[in-house]
Amino acid sequence: MNSVQLASFSNQAIYAALFVFAIAFFAHAAEVAWSVKNIEGSKTTTFDFTKTERAGRIGTAMMVLGFLIVVIAVAARGLSAHRVPWGNMYEFSITGALTLCAAYLFSLAKWKLRWLGLPVSFFTLLTLGTAIVVLYRPSEQLVPALKSPWLAVHVSAAIISGGVFLVANLVAATYLWMEVVEKKAERPAWAKRIPSLESLDQLSYRLIAFVFPLWTFAVIAGAIWAESAWGKYWNWDPKETWAFITWVAYAAYLHARVTVGWRGRRAAWLCIFAGSTFLFNYIYVNIWGTGLHTYSGL
Amino acid sequence: MGFIAVMRWGWRQLTSMRTALILLMLLGVASIPGSLFPQRNQNPQKVDQYFVSDPTLAHWMDRLKLFNVYASPWFSAIYVLLFISLIGCVLPRTIDHMKAIGKKPPLTPKNLDRMEGFRVLTQNNDVALQSAKIWFKKNHFRVRIEGNSISAEKGYARETGNLLFHLSLVLILVGVALGSLFGSKGEAIVNMGERFVNTPTSYDTLSFGKFQGQGSLVPFELTVTNFAAKYNALTSMPEDYTLTTSVANPVGSAAKSVVIKVNKPLKYGNTKIYLQANGYSPVVLIRDKSGAVTFHGPVIFLPQDANLSSIGAIKVPDMSPQVGFIASFLPTAKSSKTEGVFSSYPEVLNPELVISAWQGNLGLDSGNPQSVYELNTSQMKKIGLRGLKLGDTYDFGVGSITFEGWKSWVNLQIVDDPGKMYALFGAIFAILGLLISLFTRQRRIWVKVGTRVEIAGLAKNGVPGLNEELDDLQRKVEQG
Numbered sequence: 001m002n003s004v005q006l007a008s009f010s011n012q013a014i015y016a017a018l019f020v021f022a023i024a025f026f027a028h029a030a031e032v033a034w035s036v037k038n039i040e041g042s043k044t045t046t047f048d049f050t051k052t053e054r055a056g057r058i059g060t061a062m063m064v065l066g067f068l069i070v071v072i073a074v075a076a077r078g079l080s081a082h083r084v085p086w087g088n089m090y091e092f093s094i095t096g097a098l099t100l101c102a103a104y105l106f107s108l109a110k111w112k113l114r115w116l117g118l119p120v121s122f123f124t125l126l127t128l129g130t131a132i133v134v135l136y137r138p139s140e141q142l143v144p145a146l147k148s149p150w151l152a153v154h155v156s157a158a159i160i161s162g163g164v165f166l167v168a169n170l171v172a173a174t175y176l177w178m179e180v181v182e183k184k185a186e187r188p189a190w191a192k193r194i195p196s197l198e199s200l201d202q203l204s205y206r207l208i209a210f211v212f213p214l215w216t217f218a219v220i221a222g223a224i225w226a227e228s229a230w231g232k233y234w235n236w237d238p239k240e241t242w243a244f245i246t247w248v249a250y251a252a253y254l255h256a257r258v259t260v261g262w263r264g265r266r267a268a269w270l271c272i273f274a275g276s277t278f279l280f281n282y283i284y285v286n287i288w289g290t291g292l293h294t295y296s297g298l
Numbered sequence: 299m300g301f302i303a304v305m306r307w308g309w310r311q312l313t314s315m316r317t318a319l320i321l322l323m324l325l326g327v328a329s330i331p332g333s334l335f336p337q338r339n340q341n342p343q344k345v346d347q348y349f350v351s352d353p354t355l356a357h358w359m360d361r362l363k364l365f366n367v368y369a370s371p372w373f374s375a376i377y378v379l380l381f382i383s384l385i386g387c388v389l390p391r392t393i394d395h396m397k398a399i400g401k402k403p404p405l406t407p408k409n410l411d412r413m414e415g416f417r418v419l420t421q422n423n424d425v426a427l428q429s430a431k432i433w434f435k436k437n438h439f440r441v442r443i444e445g446n447s448i449s450a451e452k453g454y455a456r457e458t459g460n461l462l463f464h465l466s467l468v469l470i471l472v473g474v475a476l477g478s479l480f481g482s483k484g485e486a487i488v489n490m491g492e493r494f495v496n497t498p499t500s501y502d503t504l505s506f507g508k509f510q511g512q513g514s515l516v517p518f519e520l521t522v523t524n525f526a527a528k529y530n531a532l533t534s535m536p537e538d539y540t541l542t543t544s545v546a547n548p549v550g551s552a553a554k555s556v557v558i559k560v561n562k563p564l565k566y567g568n569t570k571i572y573l574q575a576n577g578y579s580p581v582v583l584i585r586d587k588s589g590a591v592t593f594h595g596p597v598i599f600l601p602q603d604a605n606l607s608s609i610g611a612i613k614v615p616d617m618s619p620q621v622g623f624i625a626s627f628l629p630t631a632k633s634s635k636t637e638g639v640f641s642s643y644p645e646v647l648n649p650e651l652v653i654s655a656w657q658g659n660l661g662l663d664s665g666n667p668q669s670v671y672e673l674n675t676s677q678m679k680k681i682g683l684r685g686l687k688l689g690d691t692y693d694f695g696v697g698s699i700t701f702e703g704w705k706s707w708v709n710l711q712i713v714d715d716p717g718k719m720y721a722l723f724g725a726i727f728a729i730l731g732l733l734i735s736l737f738t739r740q741r742r743i744w745v746k747v748g749t750r751v752e753i754a755g756l757a758k759n760g761v762p763g764l765n766e767e768l769d770d771l772q773r774k775v776e777q778g
Contacts (some may be wrong), residue, residue, distance in 0.1 A: 140530055141537045144560040202762070213732045220725040229561050231483075231572045231711045232720055234474075236368045237340070238333035248326035256320055285333070 006138035013073035014094060014132050017066050018125065023063035025121040031055040032118070032190055043106035059117050060108065066124070067101040074098055080185040087142045088288050089278035093131035096282075097124050098164030103207075107167065111203065115194045119170050150225035157218035158243075162278060164211040168204045171270045175200040179265060201264055204271050205257055210270040212250050219243050242281035247273035301505045307311060312379070313386025321380040330375055333369030335359065337364070342448050381471050388464040395457050401658040402442040403451035406744045413744070415768040419776060426775050430745040430753075433774045436669045437767075439743070447746040452739075456758070459734025467729055469724030477718030479507045481568075482514070483713045489579050489596050490705045492523045494711065495549060514714070518547035519659035523555070525576060525706045525742055529644050533606050536644070541573045541708055568716045573707035577601045580627045580651050581698040592697070597704045599627050610654075611673040613660050617697060619661045622673045625653040627704070631685075639685065651701045655682040655694040743771065751775065 001007065003109035035052040074095055083093045104120040107113045142151075174194065181191055195203070222240070227233035234240060253270045256262040262270070311317060336344035348356040363370030410416055430448055434441045438621070439450035476580045484504030488494045496515050498504055524542040529535065539560055545551040547566060558564050564571040579596035587593050592614050599610030614622040630643035631650035639652060656676030661668065668674060684692040686701040740758040745751070753772055757764040 071407055115571065138533075140535065144539050147538070148561040150561075209736050213729055213736060216732060217729055223725070224722070225561075227718065228563060230714045231563070231570065231574065232715070233721065235340070236329070236332055236337070241329050241333040243328045244329060244446060248322055252319065252323055255315075259315060 003080045003082075006076045008051075008074045008265065010076035010080060010139070011132070013069050013076060013127060016071040017073060018128050018132070020062050020066040020069060021121050021125045021131070024059050024117065024126060024155055024224070024290060025144040026122055027055050028114075029120040031059060032109065035190070040065055056117075060114060060296060061124035062116060063101065063105065063108075063121060066121075067098070067105060070094065070098045070101065077139060081141065083142060084152045084155070086138045086159070087140075087146060088135075090131050090135040090137050092159065094136055094154070095159050096162055097127040097131070098296045099160050100124055100127070100166055103160075103163045106134055107203075107207075111195075116167070116174075118168070123166065123170075127193075145229050148229065150221060150228075150282060154218060154225055156174060157214055157221060161211050161215040161218055162282065165215075165275045165278050168207040168211075169272055171200055171204040171207065173270040175204065175268045176243055176265065176272075197264070201267065204268065207276075208250060208271065210255060211252065212254060215247060215250065238285045239281060242277060242285055246274060247275045250279050274283060304308050309386065310645070312383050312560045313390075315387055315669075317382065318383040321376060321383055324382060325373075325376050329367070331364050335338050335367075337367065339369075343777055358686070365544075377471070381468065382469055384464060384471075387459060388468070391457075394610045395454075395461060399454070403440050403727065403742060405442070405444060406447040406449040407747060410744055410746055410754040413756050415489045416752070416754040417768065417772060419751040419753070419772065426747050426751045427731050427745065429775050430775070432680050433771050434743075446461040447744060449742065449744050451742045453741060453758070456738040459731045459738060461553065461738075463728050463735060465729030466724045466726075466728035470728065471720050471724075473717040473719070473721030473724055475719060477507075477715040478717075479509050481713070481717065482506045483509050483711070485574065485709060485711050487598055487707050487709050488520075489521050489598070489707045490525055493519060495519045496711065500701060503516050510714075513741060516547065516569045516714075517549055518544045518545055519549045520571070520710075521553075522708060525708055526644070527576060527706075539573060539576060548659045556729075560682050568718070569712065569714045572711040573708055573711070574711040577606060577707055578627055578629060578646070579705045579707050579708075580610075580625070580649075580701065581653075581705060582612060583705040584612075584614055584621075584697060586617050586697045596707075598707055599625070603641070604644065605630070606644040607641040610671050611669075612699075613662070613664055613670075613673065614667060615660055619657055619696075620678075621694075621697060622656045622660055622675075622678060623653045623699065624656070624673050624675075625651055627651055629704075646704060649687045649688055649701075649704060653684060653686065653692070653699065654680055655684075655692075655699070656683050657696065717726050741767070743768065745771075745775070 031052045034055065074085050074091075077091060077094070081087065086095060086275065101124055104113070104116060129191065174199060178187070178191060178194060178197055178200065181187060182197065187194075194200075204256060219240075222243070223233040226240075249270075253267065253274050256270055257267055307427055319497055333537040336348070338345050341724045358490070359365060362667045363372070367373055372654045381494050395412070405669065407413065427443070427446070427448060431441060431443065434448065434450045437452070440454075442449045457775075464591070470486040482505065484501040486494055486501045494500055496518050518761070518765070520540065521544045523544050524540075525536075526542075527536060528536055542557040543558060544553045544565065545556050556564055558571065558573045560573055577599060577654055578601075579598045580598045582593070583591065584593040593616070597610055597612050599608035601608045606629050608627045608629075610625060612625060626652045628641040629637060629645060630641055630647040631639055632642040632648075633639045639650065647736075656673060656675055656678040658675075661674045661677055681696075682692070682694045684694075686699075688701060688703065691698050691700040741755055741764050743753070743764075745753050753762045753775070
């Protein structure tokens with residue numbers, strides 16, 4: 001296949017992945033919806049997940065399939081341009097969707113987090129959909145400033161961190177939701193398979209503690225690259241500034257947990273705040289911001 | 299309270315971890331306005347727009363240094379305080395940690411049943427202490443044996459990593475400070491074929507750090523021998539810039555050919571020479587009425603868009619009355635009914651020079667500095683307008699101008715930063731320290747033998763895995 005064919009193959013793969021993730025989303029939705037059981041004569045609703053086990057399995061299978069298709073799409077996109085596929089916001093987004101799925105599938109294998117499948121498939125659909133509809137750019141060569149081995153190092157570290165930050169945010173949001181649910185009464189049946197508040201709290205902490213050094217590395221790799229491309233390792237460019245703010249926010253989160261002993265609700269809110277500084281950087285600075293990081297192609 | 303007491307109290311407050319954290323958060327918050335408002339050193343045109351659209355507001359924003367956030371006194375105040383607070387917070391802890399390295403773990407607590415994972419072994423084992431000691435040694439615990447109990451601890455590296463991380467942050471700040479106090483940064487535009495000698499007068503702009511002397515520039519010279527730009531035929535996006543130069547360091551020594559690219563600057567010690575921008579200088583020949591040459595050569599024009607439509611000013615003070623031109627250079631000229639003449643591609647394929655001729659006083663003697671890219675037409679009147687193809691001559695009545703050709707120019711950025719190596723090492727150690735501190739589990743385990751054998755532990759920050767470890771120890775002790 002030549003470059004043009006590869007690029008169009010990549011696009012078709014993204015459309016195929018959208019279809020597969022849509023199935024995954026509906027399967028996960030059905031898993032919850034069809035397990036609703038009304039007990040006759042009483043007002044309480046219970047959930048019987050034994051009957052919807054198959055829907056859940058289909059959901060997971062589709063997540064894995066979708067993940068593999070996105071891997072192929074990203075690889076084909078990279079091959080079509082003879083470089084790593086992180087040259088503009090479209091490419092960054094499809095790779096971001098990929099790492100989000102990877103972070104989920106890893107957590108699924110390790111901690112049995114199938115309940116996260118519904119939000120993760122939703123966010124993957126959202127990211128891929130916006131990417132192909134709004135952010136799409138034809139596959140082309142990089143501008144000279146991006147031609148550096150640091151592109152692979154710096155951007156991959158940033159994308160992986162972003163994927164894990166998003167998963168940590170979903171877990172923290174689930175914590176807050178479950179807390180509200182538990183306050184009223186005992187957890188209803190549908191929420192029983194979601195881990196305990198304590199495990200959710202621990203999980204979001206562990207995800208962040210795991211990825212914080214990587215994010216630090218992403219910022220530093222960016223500084224090293226900036227030194228060779230722009231003449232200064234730190235320019236207070238809007239994207240750098242917000243990367244720094246994200247770093248400070250997560251540093252505060254880790255301190256709050258480790259030294260001050262924050263747990264539970266406060267920690268979850270801080271986690272969500274830190275994650276939103278990352279999203280703000282990704283959306284606002286890429287699209288409306290000015291500065292040196294203007295590679296979104298928009 | 300006496301003066302000294304107040305100072306002591308102030309120092310304690312400043313160096314508490316809470317203050318350090320608040321200052322860190324504050325630094326994050328303080329950096330936000332710089333990303334929302336245009337900054338003078340990054341985007342001066344946008345700052346000027348603020349002054350045009352709302353002068354009063356812009357004036358107040360300027361007084362609050364909102365257009366120059368990262369060099370403002372309030373921003374500097376936060377990071378200097380953070381720097382002091384960090385040192386005051388971390389140094390005493392480092393000293394304590396060093397002292398603790400040779401020390402034994404603390405004594406076994408009286409009531410183990412209040413600790414984590416407390417368990418009582420059913421059989422009373424005489425050799426329990428002995429087997430526990432072997433287990434501890436095998437797992438690299440520090441052990442303290444007092445009478446009938448063992449107190450063991452593991453994971454001191456956590457604090458080591460933690461301190462390494464914070465000390466490295468201090469090192470990064472030192473690097474940043476060194477760079478801004480002892481460095482220099484300048485830019486110069488050089489036409490193809492021209493020579494640049496690294497002395498302060500060769501620069502278009504040059505700034506020195508507070509403690510950096512004028513004579514500290516590396517004495518090199520550089521001649522631009524070739525510049526090649528490659529563009530995408532469909533999108534006009536640049537794909538490659540290659541600058542070939544002939545350099546000699548020091549001036550006058552044997553020259554050698556060096557290629558500079560966007561991600562490959564030329565390096566002399568701490569000084570680096572970057573290829574930062576490029577554009578075109580149209581070459582013009584201007585004669586007066588008698589036919590004598592009054593100006594001949596390339597004039598640097600500034601690019602305005604991705605297709606390198608460039609504008610500039612040509613000033614001829616040696617004619618009387620003086621003559622000036624406002625001109626735009628279009629590398630690949632194209633005309634349409636709606637947009638007039640414009641450039642459709644950044645490479646020179648169909649060059650055109652559109653000029654308007656002015657006559658009068660250029661205003662060069664007024665004493666006010668003037669931009670070389672703009673013509674001050676306040677004392678001039680327009681005498682003509684013409685589009686010139688390559689080789690065309692335009693006779694504007696009092697003289698003529700010939701569009702002879704064009705040259706590429708490159709903008710060189712020359713930066714001397716003696717602090718960056720410190721910042722880099724700081725960054726590397728910071729990551730190392732972070733990894734050590736986040737992935738080391740610190741915990742204590744106690745074994746007590748009396749009428750029964752008791753085991754319990756304590757994991758710092760509630761990190762998991764302690765129970766599994768206690769299970770393993772229990773098995774070992776039970777097996778004897």
